[in-house]
Amino acid sequence: MNGTIGPWAQYRALLAQFFRYALTGGLASFVHLGLYWSLAELAGVAPMVSNLLGFSAAVVVGYVIHSHWSFRGHGRRGNLARTGGRFIAVSLVGLALNSFWVWLFVERLGGPTWWPMPFMVTATPLLVFWLNRRWVFA
Numbered sequence: 001m002n003g004t005i006g007p008w009a010q011y012r013a014l015l016a017q018f019f020r021y022a023l024t025g026g027l028a029s030f031v032h033l034g035l036y037w038s039l040a041e042l043a044g045v046a047p048m049v050s051n052l053l054g055f056s057a058a059v060v061v062g063y064v065i066h067s068h069w070s071f072r073g074h075g076r077r078g079n080l081a082r083t084g085g086r087f088i089a090v091s092l093v094g095l096a097l098n099s100f101w102v103w104l105f106v107e108r109l110g111g112p113t114w115w116p117m118p119f120m121v122t123a124t125p126l127l128v129f130w131l132n133r134r135w136v137f138a
Helices: 007-042 047-070 080-108 123-136
Strands: none
Touching: 007 047, 007 123, 047 080, 080 123
């Protein structure tokens, strides 16, 4: 979005972008949480490892869809190394935050593997949206 369109048009464009991000993020979260929970609960993989594997799969899904649809018409896409590198950096921030939730609720407090999931689908995506919008796909 640039300064040549009015504030209401910018607001509508931001809401449309956020809606696309939420749909795509929902799919990526489904991949992440589905793998995390399945590996931890059904396969007996350590929760922190399950989180890493699920998150890694979601990053691949997320980058492809976010770069082509969620942030369509926003910023530049000419430099794949720049955009891809920044997307990976932001993804690592998201991974760190989700790992914190798993550590806190499962490892530290001894709760079930689903306890961190509400935070993984609310707090983390909001921070990642803001970072993607302001830095990765700016």
